[in-house]
Amino acid sequence: MTASIICIGNRFVPEDAAGLKVFDRLQKMHHFPYGVTIIEGGLAGLNLLPLLEQGGRVVFVDAVAGFTQPGEIVLLDHQEIMDTPRPDHFNHGTGLAYLLTVLPRVCDGKLPEEIVLVGLEGEPTLQMVEQAAMMSVAIATQGPMEYR
Amino acid sequence: MARISKGINIPLNRVEGDLEIRVEIEDGIITDAWSSGTMFRGFEKMMHGRGALDGLVVTPRICGICSLTHLTAAVEALDKISGTIPPDNARRLRNMALMVETIQSDIRQAVLMFMVDFANKDAYHNHPLGQEACLRYSPLAGRASIEVIRETKRLLQIVAIIGGQWPHTSFMVPGGVTSIPEITKTLQCRIILERFRSWYERTILGCSLERWQEISSISDLDAWLDESPSHRESELGFFIRFSRQAGLDSLGKGPNRFLSYGNLTLPIDTAVKGIHGRLIGAGFANGTTLAPFDPAMITEEVSYSWFEQGGKPVHPFDGTTTPYASGKSNQSYSWIKAPRYGGEVAETGPLAEAIINGIPLFKDMITKAGPNAFTRELARLVRPASLLGSMATWINELLERREENFYHSVKQIPDGQGAGMIQAARGALGHWVKIQDQKISHYQIITPTSWNGSPRDDGGIRGAWEEALIGTPVKDINNPVEAGHVIRSFDPCLVCAVHCVDKKKRKKSRSIPSGVNL
Numbered sequence: 001m002t003a004s005i006i007c008i009g010n011r012f013v014p015e016d017a018a019g020l021k022v023f024d025r026l027q028k029m030h031h032f033p034y035g036v037t038i039i040e041g042g043l044a045g046l047n048l049l050p051l052l053e054q055g056g057r058v059v060f061v062d063a064v065a066g067f068t069q070p071g072e073i074v075l076l077d078h079q080e081i082m083d084t085p086r087p088d089h090f091n092h093g094t095g096l097a098y099l100l101t102v103l104p105r106v107c108d109g110k111l112p113e114e115i116v117l118v119g120l121e122g123e124p125t126l127q128m129v130e131q132a133a134m135m136s137v138a139i140a141t142q143g144p145m146e147y148r
Numbered sequence: 149m150a151r152i153s154k155g156i157n158i159p160l161n162r163v164e165g166d167l168e169i170r171v172e173i174e175d176g177i178i179t180d181a182w183s184s185g186t187m188f189r190g191f192e193k194m195m196h197g198r199g200a201l202d203g204l205v206v207t208p209r210i211c212g213i214c215s216l217t218h219l220t221a222a223v224e225a226l227d228k229i230s231g232t233i234p235p236d237n238a239r240r241l242r243n244m245a246l247m248v249e250t251i252q253s254d255i256r257q258a259v260l261m262f263m264v265d266f267a268n269k270d271a272y273h274n275h276p277l278g279q280e281a282c283l284r285y286s287p288l289a290g291r292a293s294i295e296v297i298r299e300t301k302r303l304l305q306i307v308a309i310i311g312g313q314w315p316h317t318s319f320m321v322p323g324g325v326t327s328i329p330e331i332t333k334t335l336q337c338r339i340i341l342e343r344f345r346s347w348y349e350r351t352i353l354g355c356s357l358e359r360w361q362e363i364s365s366i367s368d369l370d371a372w373l374d375e376s377p378s379h380r381e382s383e384l385g386f387f388i389r390f391s392r393q394a395g396l397d398s399l400g401k402g403p404n405r406f407l408s409y410g411n412l413t414l415p416i417d418t419a420v421k422g423i424h425g426r427l428i429g430a431g432f433a434n435g436t437t438l439a440p441f442d443p444a445m446i447t448e449e450v451s452y453s454w455f456e457q458g459g460k461p462v463h464p465f466d467g468t469t470t471p472y473a474s475g476k477s478n479q480s481y482s483w484i485k486a487p488r489y490g491g492e493v494a495e496t497g498p499l500a501e502a503i504i505n506g507i508p509l510f511k512d513m514i515t516k517a518g519p520n521a522f523t524r525e526l527a528r529l530v531r532p533a534s535l536l537g538s539m540a541t542w543i544n545e546l547l548e549r550r551e552e553n554f555y556h557s558v559k560q561i562p563d564g565q566g567a568g569m570i571q572a573a574r575g576a577l578g579h580w581v582k583i584q585d586q587k588i589s590h591y592q593i594i595t596p597t598s599w600n601g602s603p604r605d606d607g608g609i610r611g612a613w614e615e616a617l618i619g620t621p622v623k624d625i626n627n628p629v630e631a632g633h634v635i636r637s638f639d640p641c642l643v644c645a646v647h648c649v650d651k652k653k654r655k656k657s658r659s660i661p662s663g664v665n666l
Contacts, residue, residue, distance in 0.1 A: 011209065012191070042209055044315040046256070049301045050308065101288050106298035 001035075001113065002056035003140035006048060008041035008096075009062055018063040018120035018129070025133040036140045048099060053109030057143070059136045060096060060117040063124075070122025073132055075139075075147050078115040116144050167601065167640065171631070173622055178631065181610065181617040183601050185484035188454070192469040195591035200226070200561035200583045203591065204318050207579065210593075211641065214572050216249045216307065219320050221568035221579040221593075226322040226558075228566030229583055235553035236415030238324035240542040243412045243427070244337070245310045245319075246570075247539050251344075251532040252300035253573035253639075254498070255352065258529045259285065259296040259383065262636050266390050271629040277390045284386065292383055295351065303344045306337045324555030331550065338543045345536050354382025357533045364508035366516060384529055391522040400521035400634035402616035403493045404514075406433040406500035407599065409578060410441065411571035412538075418545060420538045423505065427538055428571050431504035432489055435518075436511050438504060443569060445490040446578070448594065451606040454480045461488060461606070464580040464592035465565060482603040486611065487594050495519070495612040496575030496599045497638060499527040507534070521616075521637035528639065560586065572596055574639045597641040613638050 007023035010016040019041070026038045041048050041060075052058060060081075067074045084097045096117065104111060118136050120128055139147065166187040172180040191210060195203060203222035208215035220242060227234060234242070266272060266281035267290060275281070284292040304314075311317025312327050319326045329337070345357070353360050355378065363369050369388070372379055379385045391397065410430030414422045423429035430441035447461035456470035471483075486493075494500070499519065502510035513523045565582040575596030582590035602611030610618075613635055622628045 012189070012194070040316055042316060043211065043213075045213070046297060046301070047213075047304060047315055049297070050305070050314065098288065102294065102297050105294045106301060108298075108302065 002037075002054070003035065003059065004037045004039055004051060004054075004056065005059045005061060005136045005140050006039045006041040006051060007061045008044070008048070010043055014123065016063050018124040018132075019061045021124055021129045022061045022118075022120070022132045022136065025129050026137070029133070029137075033137060033141045036137065046099060046102075049103065049106060052099075052103055052112055052115075053107050055110035055113060057114045057140060058112040058116075059140050060115070061132060061136050062096070062117060062119060064117075064119030064121050066121075067119060068121045071125065071128065072121050073128060073135065074119045074121060075135075075144060076117040076119060077144070081115070081117050114143065169617070169631070169635070171617060171622075173625070176621055176623065178617050178620045178622060181614045182481055183484075183603060183611055183614050184482045185601065186482075188471050188483045190469055190471065191593055192591050195588050198588050200586050200588060201322075202588065203579065203581065204321065207593070208316060208318065213253055214249060214574070214641070215316065216246050217570060217572035217577055218579070218593075219318065220246050221570050221572075221577050222581075223320040223322060224568030224570065225566040225579045225581040226561055226568075226583075228568070229564040229581065230322045230558045230561055232323045232556050232558050234324045235556060236417055237328075237546060237549060237552055237554045238320075239413055239415040240418075240546050241310050241325050241329070241554070242320055244539055244542055245307050245317075246412065247535045248303055248306045250573045251535060252303055254528050254531050255296055255348075256300055257573075257636075257639050258387070258525060259292050261639070262525050262528075262633075263383070263387060263390075264290075264293065265629055265632055265636070266394075268627070268629050270624070270627050272394070275390070275394060277386070277393065280386070281390060284383070292351075299344060299347050299351075302340060306340055309333050309337055321555075321558070322561065323558035324553070326555075328550070328554050329546075331547065334543060334546050334550075338540070338547075341536070341539055341543060345540070348532055348536065350382075352383045352529065353533065354378040354380075354385050357537060360530065360533050365512040366509075369509060387526070387529060391525070396522040396525075396633055396637075397517060397520050399620055399630060400519070400524065400613075400616040400637055401619070402495050402519050402524075402612050404435055404519055405489075405492050405494040406503050407431075407489050407494035407496045407576050408441070408500050408504040408571055409443075409569040409576045411501075415542075415545070418541070420541050427535075428501050429505050430569075432494065433500070433503050434492075436503060436514050438506075442490075443567060446594070447488050447491070448592075449486040449488055449605045451486070452480055452603040453482050453485050455483075455485060461491075464578065464594060465567070465582070465590070467592050469592070484598050484601055484603060485594075486602045486605040487599050488605055491605075491607075493602065493605070493609055493612055493615065494599060495616075495638065496571075496596050497524065497528070498531045498575075499524045500575060501531070501571060502527045505534075521633045524637040565590070574641050575599060595641060597638075600638040601640055613640075 007019040009019035011020040023040050081096050082100055118132050120132055168184045168186055170182045171178045207218040207222045210218055263285045267285040272278040284290045308314035311319040349356050363372050408430055410426045410428055412427035414425055432439045448467050449461040456472040561583050563584050568579040570577055578594045580592040600612045604610055616634050620630050620634055
């Protein structure tokens with residue numbers, strides 16, 4: 001199965017930079033698994049939709065708040081992401097829940113077979129970034145089962 | 149007399165907020181307003197000492213929605229410093245990408261951020277079109293909302309093709325662009341554009357671009373509305389009918405001063421006609437009275453901002469961005485500076501462009517009724533009609549002239565200074581850059597939201613949307629939809645705030661939960 005690791009967030013806002021720190025770490029990996037694409041999703045919001053029309057497995061990496069203790073990493077499945085609060089207004093920071101809600105209604109290609117979120121709670125340490133990077137690659141290649 | 153002074157909660161954006169608006173209300177009418185950017189951003193500080201080209205990579209990441217506009221402003225500043233004029237084909241590609249970004253932003257903002265308020269059941273349950281509005285614009289479910297997301301997503305494929313990367317393309321470089329699209333890719337762009345145009349005409353306008361552009365006055369607009377069911381039932385027709393019945397044409401006057409830096413530099417040899425070499429003209433307007441644009445008249449002022457006070461207002465080539473939150477604590481209230489043109493507050497955006505470009509319908513509307521939230525949003529919803537035709541021309545010219553240059557070599561960026569001044573989707577955007585010894589020695593950015601969401605200046609004159617809020621009736625302080633219409637008609641750039649998934653429910657807040665691009 002093909003897979004994408006989409007790292008999202010804002011590298012200029014420390015509270016929201018975790019996903020992109022993981023992206024930077026992934027880019028430095030010497031041996032990256034065949035069939036896995038890493039993407040700097042940034043603040044693209046709805047503009048990430050074209051990346052979700054190619055089937056396969058999608059692993060989002062992002063900062064989260066209120067799911068676990070600061071310094072820990074949490075894994076959310078598709079439904080758990082959808083259950084997070086959604087803004088009524090589309091906006092420049094449209095979240096994953098908004099994105100995944102509209103996805104089935106606007107998809108021109110093939111919906112992802114599996115969607116998960118690797119969430120980093122609190123200010124990410126180097127160790128957390130390393131762990132999240134390894135975890136996202138493992139999930140992209142093998143699925144999330146061993147982490148559930 | 150009931151006098152209330154409080155922050156109001158307009159659900160503009162995020163759980164955590166970067167923009168707060170405080171208003172005073174007397175007998176249900178806003179009598180004073182303060183717009184406060186609550187986060188220090190300091191991109192200008194971040195850029196200092198970086199490599200000369202770094203603005204091309206860093207500044208597009210300021211915003212996820214309008215990253216190409218920052219890329220364009222950054223590259224135009226470097227073009228000027230390098231003394232290079234990009235070849236015509238590079239102009240065509242740069243313009244095309246920027247126009248796609250503008251069009252998708254306009255339509256998404258209009259339907260997903262502005263007209264979604266028409267589906268505010270608490271506010272509009274008695275509106276004759278309230279039920280229909282819910283069917284069209286309900287968040288995540290309305291017919292029009294879903295269609296807009298799908299069609300704008302398809303349009304953006306053009307940027308991915310031209311830019312060769314999605315998201316975060318950096319295909320614009322000093323001297324031109326980095327790649328030449330294959331003929332098949334250019335043809336694909338043409339098909340995408342034609343398909344989008346058909347959808348825009350059918351669904352948004354309800355008529356052809358040419359028919360819409362025949363409208364030159366309010367009476368023409370009224371006649372157009374009555375002319376055909378397809379006009380009345382289009383999103384534009386519905387917007388007009390709903391807005392008028394909701395009184396949006398009496399809300400949000402603002403300063404009645406308009407500013408455009410101009411945009412979309414024309415290729416030297418092209419069939420597209422513009423104003424002084426650009427498709428969108430530059431200028432300043434007092435009402436509909438135009439004055440030529442002089443970049444030297446732009447200043448930034450910090451009397452009410454949390455920045456180190458430097459005395460008199462200064463041009464962005466001379467300004468600094470040094471946070472200073474101590475002192476004047478009773479007066480300062482924003483991390484946004486106060487940009488002014490010739491000392492005057494001005495609004496910027498599609499309405500300003502329409503007036504400065506002399507579009508007859510909008511001149512007539514401003515002359516007869518003055519600016520208001522309805523006219524401001526109307527200008528945004530129909531702006532694509534003035535862009536799509538030129539885009540088609542440029543695609544055809546790209547196919548015909550593919551053998552010509554796309555890049556003029558720029559070996560290195562010399563010492564010097566230059567400004568990239570364009571019209572982003574939300575209005576005037578400028579990057580003022582100085583290069584010394586291959587490094588950035590100075591970088592100042594003034595975004596459209598700095599113009600529109602500015603705090604007061606040293607004369608105590610309110611910023612554009614602060615002024616526009618004055619006189620706005622607020623029927624329900626807990627559901628201030630009228631104030632929301634006014635602010636949203638300016639399309640505030642709400643970006644770059646904390647962006648994480650948050651398990652906690654949104655807290656009831658007195659502040660506007662939003663980000664603002666400082």
